[in-house]
Amino acid sequence: MVDQLDTPVRSRTSAPQKKTRRSPDSTAGLLAKILLLGLTDAFAVYVLMALFMNEKWLILAVATAVTVLINWIYLRRGGLPAKYLAPGVLFLLVFQVFVVVYSGYVAFTNYGDGHNSTKEDAISSISMSAQKRVPDSPAYQVSVVEKDDVLSLLVTDPDGGVRIGTTGEPLEDVEDAEIGGTGKAVGADGYRTLNFNELLSVQQEITAIKVPLSEDLDDGILQTADGSNAYVFKPVLVYDEAADTFTDTETGVVYADGGEGSYVSDSGERLPTGWKVGVGFENFERAFTDPDLRGPLVSVILWTFTFALGSVLLCFGLGLFLALTFNHPNLRGKKIYRTIMILPYAFPAFLAGLVWSGMLNQEFGFINETLFGGADIPWLTDPWLAKFSVLLVNTWLGFPYMFLVCTGALQSLPDDVNEAARMDGASAWRIFRSIKLPLLLVSTAPLLISTFAFNFNNFNVIFMLTGGGPRFSDTNMDIGATDLLITLVYKVAFGQGSGRDYGLASALAVIIFIIVAVISAVSFRQTKALEEVNS
Amino acid sequence: MKVHTTGTTAFGRRSFALGAVSVTAALVLSACGGGDAAESSDSTDLASAGATTLTMWVDAERSPALTDVTARFKEDTGIEIKLVTKDFEQVSDDFITQVPTGKGPDLIVGPHDWLGKFVQNGVIAPIELGDKAAEFQESSVAAMTYEGSTYGVPYSIENIGLLRNADLVPEPATTMDEVIANGKAAVENGAEFPFLVGMDPKQGDPYHLYPFQTSMGVPVFGTDENGGYDASKLELGNENGAAFAAKVKEWGEGGAGILNSNITADIAKEKFNAGASPYFLTGPWNVPLAQEAGINVVVDPLPTAGDQPAQPFIGVNGFFISSKSQNSLAATEFALNYLTTEAVQDAMFEGGGRPPALTASFEKAAEDPIVEAFGKIGADGVPMPAIPEMGAVWADWGGTELALIKGQGDPAESWAKMVSNVEAKIAK
Numbered sequence: 001m002v003d004q005l006d007t008p009v010r011s012r013t014s015a016p017q018k019k020t021r022r023s024p025d026s027t028a029g030l031l032a033k034i035l036l037l038g039l040t041d042a043f044a045v046y047v048l049m050a051l052f053m054n055e056k057w058l059i060l061a062v063a064t065a066v067t068v069l070i071n072w073i074y075l076r077r078g079g080l081p082a083k084y085l086a087p088g089v090l091f092l093l094v095f096q097v098f099v100v101v102y103s104g105y106v107a108f109t110n111y112g113d114g115h116n117s118t119k120e121d122a123i124s125s126i127s128m129s130a131q132k133r134v135p136d137s138p139a140y141q142v143s144v145v146e147k148d149d150v151l152s153l154l155v156t157d158p159d160g161g162v163r164i165g166t167t168g169e170p171l172e173d174v175e176d177a178e179i180g181g182t183g184k185a186v187g188a189d190g191y192r193t194l195n196f197n198e199l200l201s202v203q204q205e206i207t208a209i210k211v212p213l214s215e216d217l218d219d220g221i222l223q224t225a226d227g228s229n230a231y232v233f234k235p236v237l238v239y240d241e242a243a244d245t246f247t248d249t250e251t252g253v254v255y256a257d258g259g260e261g262s263y264v265s266d267s268g269e270r271l272p273t274g275w276k277v278g279v280g281f282e283n284f285e286r287a288f289t290d291p292d293l294r295g296p297l298v299s300v301i302l303w304t305f306t307f308a309l310g311s312v313l314l315c316f317g318l319g320l321f322l323a324l325t326f327n328h329p330n331l332r333g334k335k336i337y338r339t340i341m342i343l344p345y346a347f348p349a350f351l352a353g354l355v356w357s358g359m360l361n362q363e364f365g366f367i368n369e370t371l372f373g374g375a376d377i378p379w380l381t382d383p384w385l386a387k388f389s390v391l392l393v394n395t396w397l398g399f400p401y402m403f404l405v406c407t408g409a410l411q412s413l414p415d416d417v418n419e420a421a422r423m424d425g426a427s428a429w430r431i432f433r434s435i436k437l438p439l440l441l442v443s444t445a446p447l448l449i450s451t452f453a454f455n456f457n458n459f460n461v462i463f464m465l466t467g468g469g470p471r472f473s474d475t476n477m478d479i480g481a482t483d484l485l486i487t488l489v490y491k492v493a494f495g496q497g498s499g500r501d502y503g504l505a506s507a508l509a510v511i512i513f514i515i516v517a518v519i520s521a522v523s524f525r526q527t528k529a530l531e532e533v534n535s
Numbered sequence: 536m537k538v539h540t541t542g543t544t545a546f547g548r549r550s551f552a553l554g555a556v557s558v559t560a561a562l563v564l565s566a567c568g569g570g571d572a573a574e575s576s577d578s579t580d581l582a583s584a585g586a587t588t589l590t591m592w593v594d595a596e597r598s599p600a601l602t603d604v605t606a607r608f609k610e611d612t613g614i615e616i617k618l619v620t621k622d623f624e625q626v627s628d629d630f631i632t633q634v635p636t637g638k639g640p641d642l643i644v645g646p647h648d649w650l651g652k653f654v655q656n657g658v659i660a661p662i663e664l665g666d667k668a669a670e671f672q673e674s675s676v677a678a679m680t681y682e683g684s685t686y687g688v689p690y691s692i693e694n695i696g697l698l699r700n701a702d703l704v705p706e707p708a709t710t711m712d713e714v715i716a717n718g719k720a721a722v723e724n725g726a727e728f729p730f731l732v733g734m735d736p737k738q739g740d741p742y743h744l745y746p747f748q749t750s751m752g753v754p755v756f757g758t759d760e761n762g763g764y765d766a767s768k769l770e771l772g773n774e775n776g777a778a779f780a781a782k783v784k785e786w787g788e789g790g791a792g793i794l795n796s797n798i799t800a801d802i803a804k805e806k807f808n809a810g811a812s813p814y815f816l817t818g819p820w821n822v823p824l825a826q827e828a829g830i831n832v833v834v835d836p837l838p839t840a841g842d843q844p845a846q847p848f849i850g851v852n853g854f855f856i857s858s859k860s861q862n863s864l865a866a867t868e869f870a871l872n873y874l875t876t877e878a879v880q881d882a883m884f885e886g887g888g889r890p891p892a893l894t895a896s897f898e899k900a901a902e903d904p905i906v907e908a909f910g911k912i913g914a915d916g917v918p919m920p921a922i923p924e925m926g927a928v929w930a931d932w933g934g935t936e937l938a939l940i941k942g943q944g945d946p947a948e949s950w951a952k953m954v955s956n957v958e959a960k961i962a963k
Contacts, residue, residue, distance in 0.1 A: 113631075113652060113655055113656060113923060114655045114656065114923075116631060116632075116635055116656035116657065116658070117634075117635030117656070117657065118635070121635055121657060121859075122657055124657075124858075125657030125658075125858050126657070128660055128661065128858060129654060129657075129661060129682070129684060131661065131684075132683055132684060133663055139665045139666055196612070197613070199864060200587045200614070200862075200864065200865055203587075203861075203862060203863060203864030203865060204861065204863070204864075206864055207863050207864055225662065225663065225863065225864070225867040225871070226864060226867040226868050226871055226872055227864055227868075228872070229665055231663045231665060236683075272654065272655045272923075273654070273655060273656065273657040292959075357736075358799075358801075361736065361797055361799070361802075362736075362797045363795070363797035363798075364797060364798070364802050380736065380737075381736070381941070466737065467737040467738065469737050471934055476931075476952075476955070476956035476959055476960075478930035478931065478934065491930075499652065499655070499923050499926055500628075
């Protein structure tokens with residue numbers, strides 16, 4: 001944040017400096033450059049080869065382009081800004097832009113439980129699950145045999161009869177089969193029996209073999225999953241490729257592509273496994289029109305703003321206060337105090353939430369039992385106290401950061417202004433209010449905005465501490481007094497109803513993104529004004 | 536002043552940027568590295584060379600039982616099984632998202648109640664157990680069956696039971712009223728709590744209270760003709776529901792004080808191990824620590840609150856094969872023909888301590904009276920519903936019970952409201 005002040009100056013002074021040193025690069029610098037670029041390229045080539053082997057052409061093209069670009073940027077002379085910016089921009093694209101764009105894309109699909117993959121996958125998995133073993137049918141022992149590159153199943157009946165068949169060729173009797181020790185046929189004339197290792201090398205072909213039990217397909221088909229046992233299966237659903245429908249073999253009900261990513265019968269019954277399709281603005285519509293969502297949404301939005309603003313103000317207020325206090329030049333042991341102060345910052349928010357939730361336990365918690373002498377204060381189960389507790393814990397977690405930032409900013413404030421004000425007879429409060437605070441805000445305001453944005457989506461503290469509770473009693477959704485928008489999204493999209501709905505979650509996330517982006521953009525504009533006034 | 540700071544901050548910045556870049560680079564490298572490793576295990580050219588490698592996802596808790604077994608399998612067949620340990624909370628979600636991309640594992644280990652989601656998302660293949668089904672305990676195979684097909688090879692069964700501190704209460708009880716009476720007597724003799732069960736102060740714990748609920752005739756779902764759960768028959772709302780709700784309130788903080796929402800699982804464990812309560816409603820996972828703490832632990836059958844048997848939920852752990860496995864034959868060989876043998880199920884019990892699902896192995900394990908007692912209770916249990924609709928039940932169910940335990944609301948009214956909420960969510 002201190003850097004904010006000198007950015008314009010630095011770019012002017014450091015660039016020419018660099019240029020004079022540039023022409024013959026220092027040996028160490030050159031070596032480092034070659035090494036780093038070499039490592040990057042080695043890794044890139046490895047990735048490219050892997051992509052080539054896996055026939056991922058699009059990603060391969062993009063990765064090649066990026067590799068070429070990186071080499072071009074770093075091998076050419078000049079173009080210094082690009083050399084500085086390239087890694088950052090690259091990582092920004094991969095970790096931020098791509099994620100945002102992908103969430104945006106998911107928001108317009110029905111991706112979620114039951115709509116997990118492509119239509120082909122759905123069809124194959126429906127067909128797979130539809131294969132039911134014929135009730136009370138015997139188990140067959142099989143050997144896999146090969147003749148003229150065609151794999152067949154050599155089948156031994158439970159009563160000892162030996163037959164052979166393969167896909168499209170119903171079972172027929174085999175004479176003089178070679179019988180193994182356990183009564184299982186292990187070889188037949190003219191056929192070569194595969195051993196276990198050979199089985200493994202053609203496993204997909206073997207599991208794909210479907211031997212009709214007889215000429216009549218209704219008797220079922222014989223399939224093996226392990227190459228040694230086979231069972232008679234009959235599909236309960238049959239896929240008709242031409243019509244793109246599934247037909248129930250018992251009831252005759254036809255399931256057709258309903259246009260919403262699943263097979264639906266005329267009476268509206270749908271097969272559980274569907275696939276991902278685009279649904280346009282449906283997810284956004286649901287976010288705004290679902291009555292269960294709309295009701296609690298207002299109070300949740302209000303609380304989200306209160307929480308985010310409150311957290312920023314409390315953390316900043318406390319952090320600034322402590323920073324001012326510990327900035328006194330004559331204070332002894334400053335380092336120790338400061339280190340202690342920063343400790344909560346080193347605590348993972350996740351863990352802190354859990355620890356605090358234990359300490360705030362109504363009956364057995366440290367706070368009630370020790371600090372309040374066995375009082376029965378419902379810290380986390382009363383709606384208002386829960387809100388208070390959440391803010392308290394978040395302040396505890398957040399003030400060290402603000403303390404750190406303010407200490408740094410305070411130390412970089414010019415002493416002359418301070419002195420001049422004192423000479424003019426300004427009181428300490430006046431100096432703070434009119435001189436220090438405005439100067440501080442120039443450097444810390446952007447951080448306050450990002451802290452706001454962070455707390456707006458502060459999932460961990462809420463989820464670990466209260467889980468959003470205590471619940472509202474006027475909605476049938478599991479939404480409570482301390483739920484933020486982000487925990488609401490999580491609960492609505494993942495915790496309730498019949499499974500996770502990534503599409504709806506992404507749509508809600510996009511809405512939150514828009515809210516936060518607008519607030520941040522407006523506030524940043526304000527800070528810019530602040531900067532102009534002061535510099 | 537601005538000019539003054541330039542030199543130092545410029546340096547600071549550059550080294551910071553370098554550091555940041557190298558850290559990010561390391562992250563990228565490791566992320567990509569992980570992905571590539573998963574990829575190469577799928578590639579078919581390895582298989583054609585004869586060296587088949589299977590990948591299996593497992594969580595940290597279940598992996599100790601499997602390291603030996605997979606090593607032995609490699610010795611016996613030459614097929615290597617790569618165990619990838621993942622976080623339990625994530626492993627099933629990751630599986631559902633990764634399988635369609637072709638980067639998922641060949642096998643995954645986990646509890647049977649994942650089945651519904653897995654089938655709904657088309658990520659696992661059915662496994663025909665054949666004659667082997669008869670060698671397993673009936674309830675374990677039933678749990679692995681979903682909509683008429685078996686999808687997993689079971690290896691262990693788990694359920695809760697009632698732990699009793701025999702030093703405080705010497706005789707077993709059969710009904711909840713007797714348990715409460717014994718508990719109160721113990722409290723008069725100096726114990727701190729009459730009865731303990733770990734609760735989540737935010738969500739209640741319907742799982743642990745379920746045996747009482749079933750004993751009063753209020754299962755969650757009814758069953759269809761095949762014995763599977765039927766989401767259209769929500770039995771929570773049947774005529775006995777209100778009576779059970781009233782019982783929960785009666786046992787709660789405003790009443791007998793048997794159920795206390797502030798007692799978390801950790802607090803309950805700690806107090807029971809300190810000898811502060813004669814009873815502790817929990818699973819076998821808490822027994823070893825209690826024994827170490829010197830408690831004279833006996834496992835009692837679950838007490839009834841009504842006139843029907845107290846049926847707990849049972850959880851069956853098993854192995855599932857990915858629907859997109861390129862090595863399904865090898866995976867089936869491992870799951871169906873290797874893991875179902877007595878020696879392997881014995882070894883998994885020794886390694887992981889979970890009661891085996893294979894009857895022969897269970898009988899051996901049941902020489903330990905604790906295992907035997909839990910097994911007897913589990914024989915009466917019902918599988919945890921695996922249907923996706925179960926996800927719509929937990930939040931409201933737990934929330935309502937929690938409110939009742941706290942003494943809030945009218946039992947019949949809040950129970951009816953909970954049922955209508957759940958119905959609305961299932962209908963969605």
